[in-house]
Amino acid sequence: MHMADALVSPAVAGVMYACSAVAAGFSIRGLRGGDLNRSIPLMGVMGAFVFAAQMINFSIPGTGSSGHLCGGMLLSTLLGPYAGFLTMTVILLVQCLLFADGGLMALGCNVWNMGFYGCFIGGFLIWRAFVGKAPTRGRIIAASIVGSVVSLLLGAFSVTLETLASGITELPFAVFIRFMLPIHLVIGLVEGLITAAVLVFIFEARPGLLQGGGPDGGGGRMKAPAVLAILAAATLVTGGLLSHLASSDPDGLEWSVEKVTGSTEVEGGGSVGEWAAGVQDNTALLPDYAFRDSGKGTSFSGIFGALVVLALCFVIGLLLRKPEVKPETEGEGG
Amino acid sequence: MKPLEIDNLHFAYPATRRGEAPHAVLTGISFSIGESESVGLVGANGAGKSTLLKLICGLLEPVKGSIHVSGTEVRKDTLAQIRRELGYVFQDADNQLFTSTVRDDVAFAPRNYGYSREETEEAVDRALRAVRLEGLEDRPIYRLSGGEKKLASIATVLSVQNRLLLLDEPSIALDPRNRRNLIDVINSLSCAKLIASHDLDFIYDTCPKTILLSEGRIACMGETRDILRDRSLLEAGGLELPLSFSRA
């Protein structure tokens, strides 16, 4: 579900970066109440573990294929939603930078689609609803499966909206969603089973780790208004994007904002004006705009000229580069 | 003030299950280490060696008794001060080396303690020279061999002036050459040392004095050569004669 850069427009990327940054800021503030210094090595080392664990192939019985662990729910259950979300953010950043798993511009989207839903919805709200403070084997399995499925479906839904809002694909929304949701339902089920297996093992080996033992108290200090604020933000984003799809008329956008927040101004970061401007920039890339400069951009001479320039760049680069520096012989090592 | 003084130390882990008694690990431990003295700490698995080291640097709190490092009692409010006086070298070097390069790791403590840039560079150079790793400052940790990692982890605690060095199983997983190198390095250090190890030959080569721990108590304390030649004493403590003596 990692989105590549090519699948987002700068406007959508910006909006999602903002949402993810808000969630991250929230999480850092939430961590300050607990033992921040202690949570840092825990997040770092657990992050590295999840990174490596994601590469393990878990073979699915009866099929020839394998599933993988995502880790959002796992991290949130063990470290609490704040630490879990920050760890997922870092994992996604490192995946993007070191392994090109997801784009740098699309990082905001990926953090939201995989980190936010996995940690706050699946790993916190759903976990709390099913397991609460009295974990049992059955409840852990149920929570893991439902949490993973719900997070993945929400993530898939968001990917669809973000891609469509970026004007990248001509796929109609209904087709896109009919393609994305069933696949992610299956992926979610598999992930849920893997997560369940690991959490049951931990529950039996070291139950203390599961019982809100994370450095932020397992989100125990997370209060209802905070949960509502996060849900409101989520609704605002998805609602805004939906309304944008329904009509590219800016009035429609302000209508949806008004409906959600009860006012025409969004409190906290960013005014509606800035946000609407961002969406309007995005609107400029929709099919309505299609014929504005298509002549120049797609003329044969234009394309040929660009290819010539690229070839020239290559030749210039070869000619101008400094001579190769021979590697120094190193002393004993390894 | 001696670098280390321990008086009637008791420690127990809290019970993990309801109805169980706390699990006693150390009982009535008393000894001291003088300036530049090198003392070995030997005992079977579970004898309490690592626990003792952790108590000394305040990672664990005793149930009873006291520990003084350079005259200051180890308590919650004195931890920062105590930790400037001692260095702890973890058994697993990967737990000790948590930054990206050798330089960053060795400079970690000086930078945290407010050394200036020049002082830090000097401290790093000095520490790496002491462990014979000059030239590896910019090497990333993942590229170090096992022996280099062990020496680098010692360098990380030498970069600040310690009066006392605590080493937990330093010779584990080292090949003979690296082990010999480590012995030479440790013997060249002038600070007081407490070395916990199963490697009795290593202890013989580095520590004139030894403490034998058995089931949480000090079974014997004295000259290393005497303790390590006493087969019945060692076997009672769950150990065997070191190779150097078993052929005799």
Add this chain to the structure above:
Amino acid sequence: MDRIDRAVSDFHSMEEEARGKGWLQDLNPLTKLFCTVFYLVILLSFHKYDLSGVLLMGAYPVLLFTLGRIPVRPMWRRMALILIPICLVGIANPFFDRTPVSAGTPAITGGMVSMVTLLLKGLFAVSAAYLLMVTTTMEDLCRALRKLHVPAVLVTVIMLVHRYLIVFLQAADKLTDAYRLRAPGRKGIHFRQWGSLAGMLLLRSVDRADAVYQSMTLRGFHGEFPSGREKPFTRTDLAFISITVIASIIIRYL
């Protein structure tokens, strides 16, 4: 497993390149971060029919790969990772968008053009991010992020994940090798061992986290890694930024 081996080898090769000698490696990390982000924003803002414009943006990676002597082959594998989702998304375009876009050329529809621009944007975006990371060490990048006031918590966790990644990749590799030797013919982990295999690795990571915390505390850790040597900002940095910004704007708006 192959995936893990490949990840370990990719990690090593990127690290070696980033720590190598070269004018790109010597640039200030903030310079490279800024230019990469600027380039990406401009690249992604191109209209989906603006094929020649997107093509011209290829000058940035082409010039940097050649001038900087950066090996290209590892980059192609990264490209393969994103090709599939991009193709899946873009492949519909020629079918749904049959608007003819060019008079005077053979019948090229908007859908075909937008699919090609999508692929090119994907390729150039991956190249730009790859160039950033293959010429910048993680600790330098983290210093740059701190200068941008990214919170210390996040930056320190990034450095720790980066440091311990290789430790856990190698541990996972050993675990799965040991498993495969005892379960020959199995492609992945059987579901009966899902919990115990990953669970054991997880418990080890919790124990390691405790030990690392103790190690950090004993050496005076107070919330962030103290910063070390910084790369200076030189005239080369200024020239690099100026050229990247000006060229991108010219290509975009002319």
